[in-house]
Amino acid sequence: MTVAVEGLSFGYRRDDTIFDGFDATFPAGVVSGVTGRSGSGKSTLLYLVGLLLTPWSGRIRFEGVDVSGLSDAARSQLRASRVGFVFQDAALDPSRSVLDNMVEGAVYAGLGRGEAIRRAKALAERFEVGLRLGHKPGEVSGGQAQRVALCRALVNTPEVILADEPTGNLDDATAAVVIDALVEQARRGVTVIIASHDHEVVAACDEVVGL
Numbered sequence: 001m002t003v004a005v006e007g008l009s010f011g012y013r014r015d016d017t018i019f020d021g022f023d024a025t026f027p028a029g030v031v032s033g034v035t036g037r038s039g040s041g042k043s044t045l046l047y048l049v050g051l052l053l054t055p056w057s058g059r060i061r062f063e064g065v066d067v068s069g070l071s072d073a074a075r076s077q078l079r080a081s082r083v084g085f086v087f088q089d090a091a092l093d094p095s096r097s098v099l100d101n102m103v104e105g106a107v108y109a110g111l112g113r114g115e116a117i118r119r120a121k122a123l124a125e126r127f128e129v130g131l132r133l134g135h136k137p138g139e140v141s142g143g144q145a146q147r148v149a150l151c152r153a154l155v156n157t158p159e160v161i162l163a164d165e166p167t168g169n170l171d172d173a174t175a176a177v178v179i180d181a182l183v184e185q186a187r188r189g190v191t192v193i194i195a196s197h198d199h200e201v202v203a204a205c206d207e208v209v210g211l
Contacts, residue, residue, distance in 0.1 A: 001063050001082070001159040001191050002027050003049055008058035010048060018044055021058070024209050026193050028159075031186045033202045034195040036211030042195035045211070046162045049193065050083050051075040062160075080109035084153030086178070088165035090145040092137035098124075098148050099133040106156040116155055123151040127177065143174040150178055154185070161185055163194040167201055179204050 003026040011017040018041040026032045026049075034042050047053045049060060051067065060068040067078060085091075092101045102124070103116035111119075124130040127147040132140050140148065146166065153161055163182060167175035175198075183204060186192040194201060202208060 003160060003191055003193070004059075004061045004064075005045075005049065006059045006061065008048065008060070009056045010044065010053065010058075011056070019048075019055075019058075026191055026209075028191045029186055029189045030207060031183055031192045031194065031205045033205030033208040034193060034211065035197060035202055035208055038197075040211040042197075042211060043164050046164050046193060046195050049160075050085060050162050051079055077109070080105050081156065082159045084156065084158035084161045086146075086149050086153050086161065086163040086166045086182075088168040090137070090142075090149040092145055092148060092152075094137050096136070097133065098129065098135050098137065098140065101137065101148060102133075102152045102155055105152060109156050111156055119155045120151060123154055124148075127151055127181070142169050143171060146170055146174065146178060150181055154181075158190065160191045161193070163192070163196075165196055165198075166194065167196070167198055175200075 005022060005024050008019045008022040010019045034045055036042055048055055055068055059066045099120060102120035103113065106116040107113050121130065124133055127150060129144050129147050132144060137145055161182060166178050179201060182192050182194065194205060196202060
């Protein structure tokens, strides 16, 4: 699913504009990197594309359809059903088990819990966190938590994956696992957008948008 931003304007305060008429296109089947200095808006762009933030003006299009003006409920449903997020700090719910963290979003999007659990367990085995499914996030390592976050993003077979510094807190081996998995998703036709300042991550991208 091709994602495009057109004439995007946004800032967290009216006297501090981050984007002013910004345009970019992120094609399906491509790993797109978003780079720039700290504070340039890399994370903010992902939050806007993921409909977690609303632009001041401009449009966000999914396959040509303007989704930036949808209601909160419609935005939430669209995120859950079509977008997968991988954040730098994993962003897992500390009160829920690893398994529940993996499947909650997919169930909200309408996937049956049994099927969501089946998919989550298969992903957990692939990314070597299968023995930790009953643990809470505070009981697993940082690398394991990030792999759990990756599984959570993939359970619902999203059309778009947004990864914000996904290797920022990882050792080289775990970072390679995460990046390889994101590249594989793109080869399957998923739109993958990675915000990163890591040169090795950027080198793995098919195209790069500089901020």
